[in-house]
Amino acid sequence: MRAILFLIGGVIVANIAWATFVWRPSAEEKPASVVNTATRRGQEPWMTNEKHIDAARNSARRSLLAALDKPWSTLCSDTGHQQLVKAIGYYYWQRGSQTRSYARNWGEPGRQHIRRAWATSDDNRVERRVRESFARGHFVLEEVHPESVRAYVAEQVRGERAGANACAG
Secondary structure, three states: OHHHHHHHHHHHHHHHHHHHHHOOOOOOOOOOOOOOHHHHOOOOHHHHOHHHHHHHHHHHHHHHHHHHOOOHHHHHOHHHHHHHHHHHHHHHHHHHHHHHHHHHHHHHHHHHHHHHHOOOHHHHHHHHHHHHHHHHOOOOHHHOOOHHHHHHHHHHOOOOOOOOOOOOO
């Protein structure tokens, strides 16, 4: 009886090891298609959670536009400056993480969808106003955290000359 259990256990362990370390699906095998409430209704698979993710996009836009729409002098106060830097970080964190995750999870169709979702007139206004704010010296890249977001913002303001601190004088 003990020998049979060892034999069965050995076969199971060998199968797990084979499936984990040796076996690879052939290039012809397609990944299983996603089935969720959205696909059952004939929509793209990401549409299941899109209303929640769209709310996060709109929140990020509103908070950054609110900070950027304040009078420039407001950005010289500690509170105004911190609100601006945090809003920039939140907006670009949302944008970057959604851009990466849609492309990774849904492939080219997801990448195209999220690119369009972040290409509204408000997003164009955000980009322009962030470049203006950077050029005026209302924030510096080192203030934007985390570093992955800072790289995204640096890409956004590339070509802009960082202005002297607008609040220094």
